[in-house]
Amino acid sequence: MPEGHVIHRLAGEIQQAFAQRPVRVESPQGRFADAASRLDGLRLVDAAAWGKHLFVEFEAEQHVHIHLGLIGKLRWNPPGTPPSPETLRLRISTTEQALDLRGPQTCALLSPAEVEQVTSRLGPDPLRANADPQLGWQRVSRSERTIASLLLDQRIAAGVGNIYRAEVLFRQKLHPDTPGRQVSHTKWMALWSDLAHLMPQGVKDHRIDTVRPEHTPQAMGREPRVDPHGGEVYVYRRAHQPCLVCGSEVRVRQFEGRKLYWCGKCQRRR
DNA sequence: AGCTCATGGCGAG
DNA sequence: TCGCCCTGAGCTG
Numbered sequence: 252m253p254e255g256h257v258i259h260r261l262a263g264e265i266q267q268a269f270a271q272r273p274v275r276v277e278s279p280q281g282r283f284a285d286a287a288s289r290l291d292g293l294r295l296v297d298a299a300a301w302g303k304h305l306f307v308e309f310e311a312e313q314h315v316h317i318h319l320g321l322i323g324k325l326r327w328n329p330p331g332t333p334p335s336p337e338t339l340r341l342r343i344s345t346t347e348q349a350l351d352l353r354g355p356q357t358c359a360l361l362s363p364a365e366v367e368q369v370t371s372r373l374g375p376d377p378l379r380a381n382a383d384p385q386l387g388w389q390r391v392s393r394s395e396r397t398i399a400s401l402l403l404d405q406r407i408a409a410g411v412g413n414i415y416r417a418e419v420l421f422r423q424k425l426h427p428d429t430p431g432r433q434v435s436h437t438k439w440m441a442l443w444s445d446l447a448h449l450m451p452q453g454v455k456d457h458r459i460d461t462v463r464p465e466h467t468p469q470a471m472g473r474e475p476r477v478d479p480h481g482g483e484v485y486v487y488r489r490a491h492q493p494c495l496v497c498g499s500e501v502r503v504r505q506f507e508g509r510k511l512y513w514c515g516k517c518q519r520r521r
Numbered sequence: 522a523g524c525t526c527a528t529g530g531c532g533a534g
Numbered sequence: 535t536c537g538c539c540c541t542g543a544g545c546t547g
Contacts (some may be wrong), residue, residue: 254528321529322541336540354541356529407528412528461529473533487528508535509529 253319255410256453258300259378261325264309265307268327268348277322277343279336286315286360287341295343298384302376302409303466307343314366315341320356327351374436377446378454384443391439392430399511402512408446417487417512418461419445420461425472426520427506427513458482466495486512 274295278287295338296308305317322332330349333339341352349401352358374390375382387407394401401407402416411419417496420427423432423442434442453459468475475483485495490503494514503512 257528318529320540321527322539322543323529340540354539356531356540403529414528510527 253303253323254291254412254415254450254453254459255300255302255376256450256459257376257457258303258305258319258410259450260454260457261299262300262305264327265295265343268350269343269345270297271294272345275342277314277342277344279333279339279342283358288366289313289360290315292447300376300410301370301379302373302405303412304373304409306361312363314361314363316357316359316361316366316369317341317352317355318357320354320505321357321375324353326351326353356435372406373409374404374406377443377450378410382447385441388436388439389445391431391434392436396431397427398425398429398431398434399427402442403507408443408448413509414459414484415446415449415489418459418484419449421485421514421518422461424465424518427511428520437521456482459484461485462495486514488512508513 272295273292275292276287276290278284288311290313293310296310298305298307307315307317308313317325328334328349328351330344330346333342333349333351338353339351340358343350347423358494370432375386386402390407391401399416399420401434403413403419419442422445423438424482425442441514449461456483460482460519464470486501489501490512491500493499494501494517497514497516499516501512502515503510
């Protein structure tokens with residue numbers, strides 16, 4: 252469900268709601284019960300995101316590592332009786348609000364050393380201060396893999412998912428099949444800068460908008476996009492619809508188990 | 522009611 | 535490359 256912007260947004264909301272306050276911690280479903288009972292009543296110290304990974308720190312350097320995967324969800328609810336407790340892995344709450352975790356790929360209690368093990372496998376995150384795009388470039392420039400494949404590799408740019416991949420490749424007019432080693436340093440830096448521009452916007456707006464002002468519905472005289480994910484995008488989930496720039500049909504194909512969207516005309520093979 | 526698909530990522534072969 | 539994990543929204547009947 253989430254790309255990095257959602258996780259960073261949540262980290263900020265958790266800080267806002269809970270940081271330095273004692274919280275209730277429960278696992279109504281039972282699958283995180285042992286850890287929950289250990290944390291219950293402790294002070295929540297901080298929350299931080301790295302790519303799609305969320306770390307919630309409690310007293311005594313205890314970190315809850317959460318990764319939502321494709322279908323996991325973190326939602327704010329009023330305190331009180333939790334809805335459908337049989338799927339509620341984790342609830343963190345005060346008398347004011349509750350944060351409910353369902354269907355995560357990962358929910359585990361980690362030591363600082365274990366947190367380090369997780370983050371050491373992640374590349375630079377465009378949403379983190381001082382992220383170094385050269386660390387991604389080192390892998391990209393040496394790789395025979397396509398840029399489409401590389402952009403979803405979390406060691407290269409942590410937090411990028413299927414939407415940002417499709418959109419940033421479109422915006423930079425880069426064909427998804429371009430091998431990494433054929434991407435110039437200049438082009439890589441343009442991709443990175445664009446992500447570093449789009450993703451904070453996504454955190455702020457709580458949706459992914461990638462369409463430039465001159466191509467927006469208002470400017471083009473078309474209806475705003477009605478999409479469950481919200482956000483105006485060029486190609487993601489727009490298969491067989493006209494490209495917002497050139498009018499040719501947006502393409503889609505299955506690639507490494509995911510859907511890949513692109514415009515065959517705007518994104519020329521090089 | 523049942524089916525399919527989804528903003529991920531892992532491990533088996 | 536495929537199957538699998540986990541949940542729930544949006545269809546189809």
